[in-house]
Amino acid sequence: MMPRRAKDSSPASKARAYQIDDQIGFILRLAFQFHTAIFTDRMVANLTQTQFAAMAKIREMGSCSQSDLVRLIGLDSATINGVISRMKARGFIAVSEDPSDRRRQFLELTRKGAEVMAKAETVGVEITAETLAALTPTERTRLIRLLRKMTGAERAIRSN
Template sequence: MNRGGPDQPDGAGREGAAAYRLDEQVGFLMRVASQRHTALFTARMIEGLTPPQFAALAKLREIGACSQNHLGRLIHLDAATIKGVVDRLQARDLLVITDDPLDRRRRAVDLSARGREVVDAAILVAGEISAATLEPLTATEREQAMRLLRKLG
């Protein structure tokens, strides 16, 4: 592989570094888009829900009760993070937690009655947030963006 060092006559590495533009890099652009979405989410989401908290509630609304660890995997959170999210939601009376009598390490999580009310309202707001995030795009571009993001995930 050519690293463009002084013993490499074509100097491709130096040209590559000189031509590099941060604002043309996929990671940078994805982070900027994510920051835009997060700012919209924070400003508009009800009940002060964070994106991971909303994701946990919305996934439980979708699938019903499941283990805490399974929920974490479904919404792409590690075990320590999902535990914190679940504990905070439980403290706000949005979740019901039950321990597995056969395995004390396993916790089942489900929406409480209040959690169901909150997530039902939050889902409506989330749709508005998604629309605002994609607002600069045409309808065709929105569909393309969503398809490409799913492909990258």
């Protein structure tokens, strides 16, 4: 009978068990930082990623309630209030009350907001292409499909 080897519990052995470079959160954070640097450098009108997402969804919907916007772009109510205030102050969106429920607000792009979004969406396509430039077209499609699946966005897209 062979003697049992003692488990290696040295710090070096424990470090090998967990490699930060292989962790999804770490990799996603690096990818997000990479994309954010491109976005910040290229986006028009100093739009933030959140402002751009909100305005793109409002443009897509034509008009959108604030509560629907929260759900559609995955923000919390507290965050969206600040985003809406800043976009309204810049003249990009108009806010109106629902005549049947004064607590409900509807958001629409102003003419200025629509003009900014026409340029921003063109640049947005370029930003996506630059972010994904190291991938083949097949890899790009697969990555986006897998991320949608992982986040549940695939179900949300099908239900809209």
